[in-house]
Amino acid sequence: MQERKRPRRVALLEGVGAGLALALADALATGVQRTPWRMLALVLGFGLVVGTAAGLAGSLARRRGVALALVVAAGGLLDVLSLASKELPGNATALGIAAPLACLACLPCLFLRAEQRGAPVSFVLLAAVPGGSLLVGLLGASVLTLSAAALLPLVVGAALLTPLFAKSPLPRIVAALAAGVLLALPVLSRDSEEPRRDRNLAAPDAPAEDAPDVLLVIVDTLRADAVPTDGDTLYARMAREGVRFDQCISTAPWTLPSVASILTSQLPSQHGATRTGRPLPLDVTTLAEVFAGAGYRTAAFTGGAFLSPAFRLDQGFERFDARAELGFRPFVLHVPLAWRVAKNRYVPLRPLVRWMREYPGVSGVREAATAWYAERDRGRPAFLLVHTYEAHDYYLYHPAVDDSFLDEIGSPGARFAERLSVHPGELLDARQEDLDWFEQVYSRRIAHVGRELGALVETIERNGERDLVVALVSDHGEGWDAGRRRVHHGGRLHDDLLRVPLFVLAPGRVPAGAVREEQVSTLDVMPMLLDLAGIPAPAGLAGTSPFSTEDGAPPRVAWSEERASGADLYSLRSDGWKMVRDGAGPELGFDLAADPLEDFPRDDAPAPLPELLRSFVELFPARAVDDTELDQATRAHLEAIGYL
Numbered sequence: 001m002q003e004r005k006r007p008r009r010v011a012l013l014e015g016v017g018a019g020l021a022l023a024l025a026d027a028l029a030t031g032v033q034r035t036p037w038r039m040l041a042l043v044l045g046f047g048l049v050v051g052t053a054a055g056l057a058g059s060l061a062r063r064r065g066v067a068l069a070l071v072v073a074a075g076g077l078l079d080v081l082s083l084a085s086k087e088l089p090g091n092a093t094a095l096g097i098a099a100p101l102a103c104l105a106c107l108p109c110l111f112l113r114a115e116q117r118g119a120p121v122s123f124v125l126l127a128a129v130p131g132g133s134l135l136v137g138l139l140g141a142s143v144l145t146l147s148a149a150a151l152l153p154l155v156v157g158a159a160l161l162t163p164l165f166a167k168s169p170l171p172r173i174v175a176a177l178a179a180g181v182l183l184a185l186p187v188l189s190r191d192s193e194e195p196r197r198d199r200n201l202a203a204p205d206a207p208a209e210d211a212p213d214v215l216l217v218i219v220d221t222l223r224a225d226a227v228p229t230d231g232d233t234l235y236a237r238m239a240r241e242g243v244r245f246d247q248c249i250s251t252a253p254w255t256l257p258s259v260a261s262i263l264t265s266q267l268p269s270q271h272g273a274t275r276t277g278r279p280l281p282l283d284v285t286t287l288a289e290v291f292a293g294a295g296y297r298t299a300a301f302t303g304g305a306f307l308s309p310a311f312r313l314d315q316g317f318e319r320f321d322a323r324a325e326l327g328f329r330p331f332v333l334h335v336p337l338a339w340r341v342a343k344n345r346y347v348p349l350r351p352l353v354r355w356m357r358e359y360p361g362v363s364g365v366r367e368a369a370t371a372w373y374a375e376r377d378r379g380r381p382a383f384l385l386v387h388t389y390e391a392h393d394y395y396l397y398h399p400a401v402d403d404s405f406l407d408e409i410g411s412p413g414a415r416f417a418e419r420l421s422v423h424p425g426e427l428l429d430a431r432q433e434d435l436d437w438f439e440q441v442y443s444r445r446i447a448h449v450g451r452e453l454g455a456l457v458e459t460i461e462r463n464g465e466r467d468l469v470v471a472l473v474s475d476h477g478e479g480w481d482a483g484r485r486r487v488h489h490g491g492r493l494h495d496d497l498l499r500v501p502l503f504v505l506a507p508g509r510v511p512a513g514a515v516r517e518e519q520v521s522t523l524d525v526m527p528m529l530l531d532l533a534g535i536p537a538p539a540g541l542a543g544t545s546p547f548s549t550e551d552g553a554p555p556r557v558a559w560s561e562e563r564a565s566g567a568d569l570y571s572l573r574s575d576g577w578k579m580v581r582d583g584a585g586p587e588l589g590f591d592l593a594a595d596p597l598e599d600f601p602r603d604d605a606p607a608p609l610p611e612l613l614r615s616f617v618e619l620f621p622a623r624a625v626d627d628t629e630l631d632q633a634t635r636a637h638l639e640a641i642g643y644l
Helices: 001-032 037-061 065-085 091-105 107-111 119-139 143-160 163-167 167-189 234-241 255-264 287-293 337-342 350-356 364-374 432-463 524-534 607-615 631-639
Strands: 197-200 211-218 243-249 295-301 319-321 382-388 469-475 479-480 486-487 501-503 514-521 560-564 569-574 577-582 588-591
Touching: 001 065, 001 091, 001 119, 001 167, 001 337, 001 577, 037 065, 037 337, 037 350, 065 091, 065 107, 065 119, 065 143, 091 143, 091 607, 107 143, 119 143, 119 167, 119 337, 119 514, 119 560, 163 211, 197 337, 211 255, 234 432, 234 469, 255 287, 287 295, 287 382, 295 364, 364 432, 364 469, 364 501, 382 432, 382 560, 432 469, 432 479, 469 524, 501 524, 501 588, 514 560, 569 607, 577 607
Parallel strands: 211 382, 211 469, 243 514, 295 319, 295 382
Antiparallel strands: 197 319, 243 501, 469 501, 479 486, 560 569, 569 577, 577 588
């Protein structure tokens, strides 16, 4: 009886040991020193669950090697399924090829000799699971790389059956040490660009005694017609107590060129940050640099990705924190297997996602900005930039916000039901019914952002000794029209992407409750804030302050352009007309009053608009900017939100 129990106990211990080996390999590939304790606990718990289940199955089979084989197969299969689970081109083919290969990885475990079974061999075998994930992270997801990731445990297992590893324990120990080092190497240097910078700037001029504090708020992906102007949000307060510009046009339909234009008052062709690999040149003067030179303390708290030091948008800021929205460092080459399973479309584990506190979102930005403002040098005025992706990331589950309304709006269609993570590329061919559901999430997120930002402004007002100037703007809008194939953003210049909100709150400096109907541009934000702060604007700005424009001035021209992914689109908007051109193609005119959705191009646009549009390249010659290799952390964040 005792001898019958012993193999079962051995099999159970074998399974638990294999599960712990999987957890150790997963933690090493993720970067133990950079992983929050909650995530490490999740990884360990996942390994114990998988290992215990495999050990129980092995004890029923009464054969050594079965438990290890099951852990290897389960780890490899879950790894491949989670890497290829999104409905992107080629993933179905990849799953069909890679999933059976992952299951075959268990076979070598069944042929290991008794003296070969042990901790070193288990670790080497299971290190191949995150090793495959690292391979996909380095080379990108494709049928080939996913198949290679699935085959890696099988190849490693076959190698362990060779005579070299059968004769002596030393090669197995050396292999285990080498596997640990190789897993750890990619993450040791993964952050070549730190997301937070503190710097001492050159001695500034003495600020004026009555210089106000200035807060610039950029709500990413907020289209003008989605802004609620009632309730307890900052938008509603700014509409009541400040100025609302109803016809504000962005310079670009996606974040990097648009935000760079807001912060420099230069069109994308002028400042050069026109595509993902092109950061803002160092010789372009930013709004923060002008404020710093005028004696202001400067700080920025952002959602990262494009608003990070990697793209040099930190120029002029003493404090620049690009991780204010994140609860922990983003994963780069390898995301823990347990975390992928918890957020996966197959087994979504919402309680675990809530417990992990991955994404404080705009609340994290508010807290970080409030802390900095409380600790600032009160002898000098402050320029503070806050930015949030809360509305932009409507396709990613954020428990702290979404749990308050998901029951109310129900579930999307079967394709997206129970999904905790959706790639924006999956929305491009989604049904209108599904887009309508995501738009409801988007709207609830916008309202939440408005309440959080309202609390931030109230805190600054309570703790400040100076007047406060607040401007709220967005970089671009979002598309929800499946019928016209105008979904997501980027790649086109329709008004659903270019028309954005612009509010200004400055008691005593601007009238309360005013609505301005004239056309303005996001290029005007920089000169407007300098104007309200009493600081001379530098020469060469493409925008002008709307508060310094004389009554009866001729209609303004708002320019926009799109240069990413080989596009060559540019447009102008003036006096109710819009002109769009693709490269050297014909100019398409739209009478926005009669055709607000831009469905019916016309060839009778008033002069001189067609000629003016054709002169864009001569008026704004493209700046030559070299492409820059992005650090892995920034690339991973951009991939998660759909830009890569």
